[in-house]
Amino acid sequence: MNNRRPTASMPRSTDPTREINLTVNGEPISWTVSTRMLLSDFLRHELGLTGTHVGCEHGVCGCCTVIIDGWSGRSCLTLAVQMDGADIRTVEGLAASDGTLHLLQQAFHEHHALQCGFCTPGFLMALVNYLERTADPDLSEQSIREILSGNLCRCTGYQNIVAAVRQAAALMAKKT
């Protein structure tokens, strides 16, 4: 094999682009994006927020869940250009700036509610969104499982996630 050196004349994409203005984890951002770029790719590869993961690219597994204008949504089914003017929260915005874990993250840590960690950010964002809007310290096991039913986990068997949610729900409800 010949070792060709990289050249300046490498081809470029000719996709049309558009500028968007949005807020991500509280920070205002202006960016020029390809009009067909997915929100997940925008967050991950343009902004470097790689905590949002992509598990299926068709909106089923929930790994890519982020909070868009106060509602959890699938970033793999959303185009970045649709996000002009939106307020987005990702997993990177959960812990405090000194790294202190959010109550929910801490509960996951204490209950061994993650293994490979790939699905975890999606669970966290879907749950944070739910728990912030619904302060209920006494969620039943069945309702917790219903809340979790938009996210797939292939490692844990869910039981420790249920336990973590129970703890976080109680603590978060107390705080509000």
Next chain:
Amino acid sequence: MSTQTFGEPVRRNANPRLLRGEGAYVDDISLPGALHAAFLRSPFARARIKTIDIEEARAHPGVVKIYTCDNIGTLDNELPLLVPHPSLTGARTQRPLARDDVFHVGQAVAMVVAVDRYVAEDVLRLIDIDYDPLPVTPDLEAAASPGSHLVHSEVPGNVAAEFEQRSGDPDTAFVQAEHITKIRVRIERSTAAPLECRSVAARHDGVTGELTVWDGTQAPISIRGGLAALFDIDEDKVRVIAPDVGGGFGQKVMLFYPDEVLVPYAAIELGRPVKYIEDRQENFLSSNQERAQIHELELAATKEGEVLGLRDSFLHDTGAFIPYGIAVAQVASTSIAGPYRIPNIWIKFKAIYTPTVPVSPYRGCGRPQACFAIERAMDKLADELELDRLAVRRRNMITPDEFPYEREGLLFADGLPVRYDSGEYIGALDKITETVDLDAFRSEQRAARTRGKYLGLGLACYVEGTGIGPYEGGQIRVHPNTGKVYVNTGLAAQGQGHETAFAQIVADQLGVPVADVIVVEGDTQAYDWGVATFASRAAVVSGNAIYKTAVAVREQLLKRAAEMLEAAPLDLELIDGKARLKGMPERSVTLAEIATLANPLRYGFSEASKSATQFAKRAKHDGPALGEGEHPGIQAQDYYSPPCATWAYGIHAAVVEVDPEFCTVRFLRYICLHDCGRMINPAIVEGQIRGGVAQGIGGALYERVEFDEEGNPRNANFMDFLMPYATEVPEIEIVHFETPSPLNPLGVKGVGEAGVIAVAATVVSAIEDALKPFGIGRLLEVPLSPSSLHAALTDAEAYKDQYARET
């Protein structure tokens, strides 16, 4: 750290990083200037490729290179047969890119490299391939029958391998039998479906000649060795990193998937980093799968239920290729007798090619199938002899005084005899019976039936040979400035918690907090002796290698500390990151100081080196700084090579409620009793088990990779391939038994696959028990969908009377 951490549910070191979204999976690693690859895959299960036209595609803006079999140099060959075996009569493995023929839908035919993934996928549509489709027989049983269409024209009958093993004298056993039970079971194909698909990225440095490959693999060291061989590069110039990996379950230890060789190839040729991230559909179409088998099993028994002999003949679907040889089928065949004495065994299998995605081990590796076969047969035997299901099992279980129990003549997948090392099978059966509270359940079941509710209890036993060789290594260093302990081994982790379990082993020996033990694996530059993560072997093989190394490091620390404190090593203890004199805790030196002093060159960079210097005057100055055989620093390296597999086991029980009208199944209880020897971290063990049970529930009720009669996958996505969510997996009660393995210093056995093995057998047994009042036939196929359950019910007279009035 004054308390032992081995056996404690220590929280994982890796969690905070992963929870903050700071994990680094392959696609998270930024490679400036990277190009992106996409694959064109066969739309036919079997076809001849007449022409490939890439002219229009090549002209598309943003394309850098298009690869077909014609421009990949020496890679244009069949990839390695990983596990050769004499029984393989027509072993075929795939090529990186198809040449002349395609053998399954999804086989890679061309690779496009472009400026981004979007463009690369656009270009796939512009490649024009003229195929000549050939007729196929995708169904396993049909593929094995006379007159079937051949996957590989030179392999008659689609038989990739045929293998027979015998233990004892099965023929005589069947002649002497008072009763023979026959059963035929079918297990459908499934897939591991790790939530992170496979991924590979590569960068080649044209100046140094170094190739760096990031691969979401379970086997970075083996990948490194293979790439060095395929590219004819010195191993030291190839670095393979398995960073954070989002689940593997066996699917990510293949050697090689086409992308794993083509992406590095393109990176070298193009002089730019190249990245390929498999998408979910591709994971269904081209990443290996497992499970499909059809067993015909017979038990020869006495009227009292003593099983004298077993005969099992089965078909194993290996897909279009057989890269792993007979590994899966061999594990199935040697696990077939479970925890039962059964002294006379005959097993025979045929591995059959089908024009489908290739098969290699998926968590369980043939054991769930074997367990389903033997446990369904034990249920049937008990019913036919009008004996209690549990009593028949108890009667046949190997007792503690019979260990080691060898099935003479049967060879396990590691080529060594099947030899169970330890266990408490009957004790386990007693315990789970007590946990279920059998009598209470039976009366509840009776009462429920009077209310029109159908409850059932199922139970199944499994054994699992774990921790196979050949070996793993451990390397430990104590850091001079911080006293932190760095540990390496040759594995890669996909969520198992190695970084914590191995740290616990070391922390106990060296008297440091678990958080101060930093385990680095999955990077050939950090450590490059070892095999890989698979077959429930990490804790057994690497765990013991690390333990042996930690003992050596402990001795070094004590020896050095004794010199520094002018005491005898025996009078010292390692505790709280220090070596101190027993009974005189103020006489101590820190590990940082010991490690600093252990290096003859120590500038005063840090407090540790300054304070270490005060001890230096006690060192001798009458010879070389390092004596003969001495080494600088506190570090050691050792290996563990198991004599043979160590056999874990367990029993699962499920209580279900079946709705006979809607054919739905609801779990009321799920109990898993397991024994993996001594547990390093019970929280991690329980996590492994619950995850395995969840996958097992998928296999029992939902997960089936379906192909149509032309070999097209019908459900290659997460909408149609059903996996259990939190709403489908019940709370799983776990009972731990800890019978130490006598084979290794830590007394541990593997647990990675334990959860999944017995689930299908347990759940189906429970459903059958629930529906007994209808007089339904045997339920012998999984997954057991509502439709198949409905079909079984509508065959039953009592059901027709009650429910099928209008149909």
